[in-house]
Amino acid sequence: MGGKVTCTLGEVKQRADFIVYWGGNPAECHPRHFTKYTIMQKSKFLPRGRKDRTMVLVDIRETKSAKAADIFLQVKPGKDFELITILRALIKDQHVGDEQIAETGMTRAGLDDLVHRMKSCKFGVFFFGMGLSMTRGKHMNSAALLTLAAEMNAFTKFVAMPMRGHGNVTGADVIMRWQTGYPFGITFNRGYPRYNPGEFSTVDVLVRGDCDAAFIIGADPGATMPQPAIDHLARIPTICLDPHVTHTSRLARVHITTAAQGISAPGTAYRMDELPLPLKPALKSPYPSDEEVVRRINEAIAKKPFWLPDGSQPQVVTAIG
Amino acid sequence: MLKITGGKVYDPANEINGQIKDLCIDDNGRFVESVSGGRTIDATGMIIFPGGVDVHTHVAGGAMNFARAMTPEDHRRTQAFIRTQSRRSGLGGMAPTTFATGYLYAGMGFTTVNEAAVPVLSARHTHEELADIPIVDKATLTLMANNEIMLDQMQAGEYERAKNVVAWYLWAAKSYGVKAVNPGGVAAWKWGSDAKQLNDPIAGYSSLTPGKIVTMLATICDDLQLPHPMHLHCNNLGAPGNISTTLDTLKHLEGHRAHIAHSQYHAYGGDDWDTMCSATSQLAEYFNTHPNITTDAGAVLFGDTVTITADGPWQHLLYKLTGRKWGNLDVENETGCGIVPYTYRPSNLVNAVQWASGLELMLLIKSPWQVFLSTDHPNGGCFWRYPEIIQLLMCADFRKECIAKLPDKIKNRITLPEIDREYTLYEVATSMSAGPARALGLHQKGNLGIGCDADLVIYEEEIDIARMFSHPRYVIKAGEIVIEDGDIRETPHGREFLVKPSYAPETDEFMRPLFEDCYTMQFDNYPVEIERIENPDVRILPGS
Amino acid sequence: MTLQIINNATCTFCGCVCDDIQLHHDEVRIHEAKKACVLGTAWFLNHTAEKKYPDALIDGKEATVEEAIQMAATLLHEADMPLVYGMSNTTCEAQKECVAMADILGGLLDSHTSL
């Protein structure tokens, strides 16, 4: 079944002698990743730093990050899942045909070399970006790489980590997990959390028109989502909190300007490896923080009649094993 | 103010064994001699225990939160706590959500829990989760035995420095004590290796052995005068024949206080999985002659659970054995953890031995002041199944029925069938409350005496022991009725216990360069701010 | 004019969340973000403490924060299936309030992760 095998970034800094970036362009999207956490760092286990580490970049095009890589592997667009699945077979000494390998844009020699390096390193890591997780196959592409990393532990130490973008999206994930058990894609309409990505995930919900009001915070779906989703947001009462007046604000019934996190609002943010860090705002904002505004809205909601009629218990929809 | 009259009181800390006694609670949530006014609960015919204290559980932090993400299938089938006007929703099960954790613990009369494995680096996260666990009071233990900065000091023979480093970390983590997991083994796992022999140097070190770490860390805990001694998860967990490792470890603890975590997992004989058997009588014998050491059972219950431990190598083995999901999270410089969903089956001989071993330890160790109720939640089973264990301890006939369902081959591998001992209510109250509270050094807990925290549980006496312990009539936390007739009445915020040990002032500057070498966050951002702890109860330790 | 300095500040622009930034500011504007990358520098320097936007808008018209809060609560409370979404560019403290909001509303809750 595989699973998820990961670590904090300091482990990579200290130990990783084999670093693969897959479908990501850290040089331009996470500029300090190389210098602060990965290839450029020296450590007691890798005293020569860059010289003691090998970096591989797998992507559909030669981005700026390729310059930093020892090996660049250009995978054909839409073939990441196939390539990772081939690697899963190759590490187990299963035969895969040359023609099949060629369809992914690779050569047998190239993959043999990659597998050899993967197996002979002391500590390997896959970092994967949106080039993997947002292309055809989506979460299955990420699952493929996570599984490959887990399976590599039969040979050596290997971990995998998503290169999360967007500031504190990791924090949302972590908090939802401890408060609801699930990382995203949740409904509380039966009075307790249920989870089903595809059913309760926002793009799907909006495109199908499944919600009749929306509260948007720390995101601008009005600028980034497919048009049918944006159309639905404009149709229903939408409330938007943002430090700026955004595309979403313009289609919303209510916009409230808030202080920017880490600039003028204090608090906590989670790093991509799920470490929480304190924020130290430099400026004082003329606007209230998100935390304050959402809390005040919650207090206002709490004063209204509770949605579950007194004494009623919604039916729980449990799985039937 | 609250007065509870007429109940049969089991208060082992004050040697009260079923006497009828009135209890009075003041507005500060403490027991007092008398009160005037306020509510009176007539507990005539009912049984009164001090609120349960879980000495060893995993309820919050990076590893537990990882387990939640890995087990959506369990969330779907488990108990759901429905939102009310005032109470947050939640999900129970193998890896309950924070709110549900509080409801479930309180629901079976537990009012204090000790989260037994916190890496300093995820301490900030853990405290945030603990703040979202309502009702119960909490403490955390910091994982130290694989911390490379500390290990380097030990390797260099710098005892004082090592001690300062430990003290520095405890305060940085806002923690209550020291947890040692598989000393040296997790550090070795980071190279895909393990540490199984106490006297062999660990991977990456020339002369430092697990045995030396055990002795030094126990000494440090004693010297820092921590209220709870070193809390040790021995090397070689879960492996057939590991009793020799465990006994060897105990030898390294001679003359020290220590708490051995989940000893069931460390009490096996045999040479391999085919010959594995219980070796609990040897271990129990050790405890019976060494009152300086306490332990918790780490009992196993049949059924589904998810195993979470800082013991990464063991988890990789378990993943290979089960072929199911596997999560692993290594934490820089400090530790790591592994997560594998697992089903204990009575038909599986190894599982059957584990099930019997946990109960044997609780029955063979004579003093309930030394062995405490635990499943190492969620590793051996979920904490909300403790009442099932109590039933097994109190009813020899029920135990025999359960043994009869095990495979025939179990004979000669376990000693449980020969044990007739039945726990009394007094012993149960000791093992689930007074004993663990004393071992934790929480003298205001597990104690119905004047001045102590008014945490107690009132049961309606029933023949069905498991039912009785899972359905208290009242649970009272700090004088507030939180559970009444099975309903959650109030969800107050609990306190968090932590210690402030003293360390040499130059420790900060000593730590800084070492820290910057191996960590990726700023030294100054690393310690958890005391303001983040909800209702901190800080014990300042005497200077050394 | 001398600038004030904040050490070990944390940048939340990308998932790296670097916490070693030194910010030089005059209370209105951050003038320098030492150690920050190009993206982080732009992030820090583009914000000001000036009031560039109205406090709140209801149906495109300026409103007070309190009015907007009451309006938001009413609209969300009336809905049969309200959605709480986003939470990328905000603090954990606000995120916790968002989960609480979905919980008390009986609504949908989702983050950018689902995209």
Next chain:
Amino acid sequence: MPITLYLKQAPAVPLETEVLSPDVISQLSNTEIRKLTVYHGKRQVPLEEFFDVDGEHSDELIIHGDLNKVRWIGRAMSKGSITVHGKVGMHLGAYMKGGRIEVHGDASDWIGAEMKNGFIHVHGNAGGQIGAAYRGSLAGMKNGTIIVDGSAGLEVGMRMRRGTIVLGGIARDFTGLQMKGGTIILMSGAEIRTGAWMNRGTIISLKPLQMMPTFAYASDFNPMFLNVYAKQLKTYGVTLPYAASAGTYQRFAGDLSVPGKGEILVWQPA
């Protein structure tokens, strides 16, 4: 006399109606049926707010209307039948244990998810995750039959353990993902990644497939079991060719990455 329900008002948000199952309804009077609780988003409302109900005391349900926002019809049903005239929403027949569901129209995602047994026939198109495992579950459908005349979406039969899925139209990506057993029959083929990570089980396609690179061509053959299978499928109106005179099946084994012992059979007309 079957019980007939007519959707009288389109729900604005999803309507969850797991009570629309013979197991719940068969013993109830008309009034009791009308009073059953359904969930319009978070609102608990009586069934009659959305449906007119004719009949009572029957384990045959006939439902009319555009039900594409109506979810969980036939959840965990073990007996009787449900016939839908119109579109139907998600989770139709999920966890089903027995009985029949027939849809004269299109169905949405997750139909027959984790079903144990029973029969579902969708005459129109269906969505994704047919007979699949929900997130995190180890196994999808454990037995039973699902027939979709039209096309289907992603991840059909994901982690299914036993049972049969027949798709008349084309399926999208990841058909038979991580399959553990059972049979998927693709009358019109599928897009990509068919059989990815499959462990055991059989996928039969009557149209050429783009194979995963980790499937190995094994042989051409006309397996005996297909005769038996074809006869059984005939009763559902599905024609599976098997005569050697008409052609052969190319057999591919995989997924090597697991490494699995599944097979994909691709029909090659003579």
